[in-house]
Amino acid sequence: xxxxxxxxxxxxxxxxxxxxxxxxxxxxxxxxxxxxxxxxxxxxxxxxxxxxxxxxxxxxxxxxxxxxxxxxxxxxxxxxxxxxxxxxxxxxxxxxxxxxxxxxxxxxxxxxxxxxxxxxxxxxxxxxxxxxxxxxxxxxxxxxxxxxxxxxxxxxxxxxxxxxxxxxxxxxxxxxxxxxxxxxxxxxxxxxxxxxxxxxxxxxxxxxxxxxxxxxxxxxxxxxx
Ligand SMILES: Cc1cc2nc3c(=O)[nH]c(=O)nc-3n(C[C@H](O)[C@H](O)[C@H](O)COP(=O)(O)O)c2cc1C
Numbered sequence: 691x692x693x694x695x696x697x698x699x700x701x702x703x704x705x706x707x708x709x710x711x712x713x714x715x716x717x718x719x720x721x722x723x724x725x726x727x728x729x730x731x732x733x734x735x736x737x738x739x740x741x742x743x744x745x746x747x748x749x750x751x752x753x754x755x756x757x758x759x760x761x762x763x764x765x766x767x768x769x770x771x772x773x774x775x776x777x778x779x780x781x782x783x784x785x786x787x788x789x790x791x792x793x794x795x796x797x798x799x800x801x802x803x804x805x806x807x808x809x810x811x812x813x814x815x816x817x818x819x820x821x822x823x824x825x826x827x828x829x830x831x832x833x834x835x836x837x838x839x840x841x842x843x844x845x846x847x848x849x850x851x852x853x854x855x856x857x858x859x860x861x862x863x864x865x866x867x868x869x870x871x872x873x874x875x876x877x878x879x880x881x882x883x884x885x886x887x888x889x890x891x892x893x894x895x896x897x898x899x900x901x902x903x904x905x906x907x908x909x910x911x912x913x914x915x
Contacts, residue, residue, distance in 0.1 A: 699884025701796030704891040706910065713879040713895040714763050714904035720799060720881070721761060724792045733794040740768065743787040744779035744805075752779065758790065759816060760808060760873055763904035766790075766801055767808055767873030769816055771833035777872075778834075780805045786874055796884030801874045808871035817869065818860035825863035826850050876903060880913075890915040 709716055724737035736757070743753040754776060760767030766788060770777060780786065786805040791798040817825060830847045837843060854863040876897065883891040892913040901907035 698886050699796045699888070699890065700886055701884040701890075703885050704881055704883040704893055706893065706912070709881075709893060709910065711906060712901075712904050712908050713876075713881075714902075716881060717766070717799060717879065717903060718761070720792075720797060721758075721790075724790075724795060724797070727792075727795065731794070734792060737792065738790075740766065740788045740790045742768065742776065743789075744776050745783050745785060746779040747782040752776070758788075760812070760871060762873070763902040765803065765806075765873040765875050765903065767871050769808075769813065769869070769871040771828070771831065772868045772870045773832065773834070775834040777870075780872065786872070788874055798882040800878075800880040800882070801876050802878040803874045803876040805872040806875050808873055810865075810870075813870050814865050816871070817865045822856040822863060826854060828869045829854070829863070829866050879903065885915075888915060 728734045728737040738758045739755050740758040741753050741755050745751050756768040758766050759769055784805045788801045829850050878896055880894040894911045895908040897907055899907045
């Protein structure tokens, strides 16, 4: 085996003096900087990818990567199939955690909270913005269910392409009832900034009382790396 490559995480760090009272501006700033980097450098292809952890009714954890296509003061969110394994777990236990990692920037944000379904208007607006092929795919895939082989899926796609032909209009493929999205109503948001010798900065916003990411209801705690 090749020797392990070791990187010194020589990031800028993060200190209490430079952060806002509520996490929203910092979340938005880091996401915008990651998106900007993805346009300029080849080391960060998908700045919106977020790993989402859920727990099923038996306490079994599972984690998968999705795209953070919703980001508002109400929380970060994503779109998915509402019969998928993650969605079934969230119906049983709405506790959820998500981590966005931008390794080339020595940064990560961790979100913890409760999953809330996105409203249908928000879901429809996003669905209609997707390419026709992806909208067909949402109908074709019974996400998380076993399938005999790939041809079954491809045959279903061909049928749906005939049923919902591409007219160039946003409403040529209707929104499936079982396609939707969730946001994380956060009670904790951690900003991780990598620094030399593994002496990273970790600043955790903890929600005290009601409010969203932009509201004045957060206290900040520094944690050891
Ligand atoms: C980069 C990347 C982006 C993904 N984006 C999504 C997404 O936005 N929504 C989604 O449902 N699955 C997405 N997936 C697929 C999920 O990782 C996962 O396979 C799927 O949601 C089924 O998960 P589940 O069986 O735990 O419900 C993505 C996978 C990768 C690697």
